[in-house]
Amino acid sequence: MKINKIINQQGITKKEFIIKLQSLEPNVNRIGNIPSFSSIYSYLNCCVPVPINLIPYIAITLNIEIYELFQE
16 A cells, blocks of 8 residues: 555645544444554554555545555
């Protein structure tokens, strides 16, 4: 996925992106918790895989279509 590239193209910081994403209150685990700042930062730095059910929230946050995250 090219989340970081799109973040840079839009001229926002990772911190701004994370705050905006968290404001959508995505529930991505079975207990319904919102991902922490550090978890999302780990996704952005490719330390851990992005949960598939977070992808629509990422697209909404970046104001793009889901498929754009995977285009080359």
